[in-house]
Amino acid sequence: MLLNINDLRAEYSNQKMDKGDLSSNPFEQFSRWFKEAVTAQIPEPNAFTLASINTSGLPSARVVLLKELNEKGFVFFTNYNSRKAKDFEYNPHAAMVFSWLELQRQIRVEGTVEKISTQESEAYFQSRPKGSQIGAWASPQSQIVENRELLDAAVEKLSQQYADADHLPLPPFWGGYLIKPNRLEFWQGRTSRLHDRFEYLLEAENTWKIQRLAP
DSSP states (O other): OOOOOTTOOOOOOSOOOOGGGSOSSHHHHHHHHHHHHHHTTOSSTTEEEEEEEOTTSOEEEEEEEOOEEOSSOEEEEEETTSHHHHHHHHOOEEEEEEEEGGGTEEEEEEEEEEEOOHHHHHHHHHHSOHHHHHHHHHOOTTSOOSOHHHHHHHHHHHHHHTTTOSOOOOOTTEEEEEEEEEEEEEEEOOGGGOOEEEEEEEEETTEEEEEEEOO
């Protein structure tokens, strides 16, 4: 046995959650919890685990950053040649998990994935720090690279090329995705593992069914 972690456990008794506490709109409910996570000074509260499915039907997951919540859903940005982007070309569905353990909360999101417009991607790209713009151009995300020096050389070349520019142009292989949810779950930790779980299911446009789930 490499690790014996059977005795690692925490009792959740921070808060409770009833149906009457919830907004009828899951985006509004998410906004409430997100603001509370920010107020609680949770590090990078917009970080979430993103899961996708590849052509072999196998799942993969990674942590990315939420950059926008709008009336349609959740927006994040990435390289369109990355592993997750290739997964979305095959299967345009995804799952997201936000974990805010300091508040004993978790939010799960499931839905369809689509690219946002080039104009929207460009607007966000131009708002990024110049170093991040250079990094997006320099990195062939998810591809095999022989060594770190190749990446550093690419960064140096771009830094010199755009030394007098405030911004770099939007890479043609980089942009945003919108996850349009059809299911969300809000999870609040409770004592004895009898957690509060409420599920939002999309029944029609802007119409959500809310139901309690057993822990």
